[in-house]
Amino acid sequence: MKYIILNKPYEVLTQFTDEAGRATLKDFVQVAGIYPVGRLDYDSEGLVLLTDDKALQHRLSDPKFKVEKTYWVQVEGLPTEQALTELRKGVYLKNLKTAPAQARLLTEEPPIWERTKPIRFRQHIPTTWVEIKISQGMNRQVRRMTAAVGFPTLRLIRPAIGPLTIENLQPGEYRELTQEEVSKLQHLAGASAAPKRRR
Missing domain, CATH: 3.30.70.1560 (Alpha-L RNA-binding motif)
Known part of the structure; x- marks a missing residue:
């Protein structure tokens, strides 16, 4: 599995293609098979998480799992x-x-x-x-x-996003998550997903 965080610059689309020729994630991240978790507006800046972990992607994007964004x-x-x-x-x-x-x-x-x-x-x-x-x-x-x-x-x-921060990343820079960061994220996203036990 691949887990990457990018500091998305201003006026960049949170997608990999654009028919209008605007800047996209492809201009900064050349890693195959990963997709952004949620969106960050074209005119907003900051942390975007990209992964090929579909289960985590779903949970982080779903408000019912209450992953906090700052x-x-x-x-x-x-x-x-x-x-x-x-x-x-x-x-x-x-x-x-x-x-x-x-x-x-x-x-x-x-x-x-x-x-x-x-x-x-x-x-x-x-x-x-x-x-x-x-x-x-x-x-x-x-x-x-x-x-x-x-x-x-x-x-x-x-x-x-949750425990992840863009500390030390300049606009357009990205890095892979550490295993500890991935574990924290999975725990956070799965914490409210555990089935309730019947009494």
């Missing part, structure tokens, strides 16, 4: 405690309410790299970094959540 979100403005509380309780995106999230302000900018296209700068509007942790995977969920509480996302980075 996001660093640069938002426009300074989120209020009320906005953070709403994120923690869950917000409505159209007719669906998100599951409760963990959300906290970061007191300083996280250890990140320069983006290839800088975010738009507005002299009189501050920006703030927020850490959000969720186990769902709705389309563009984090961006929609921050917008729903009044603070649009300017930049979105995923530094971690």
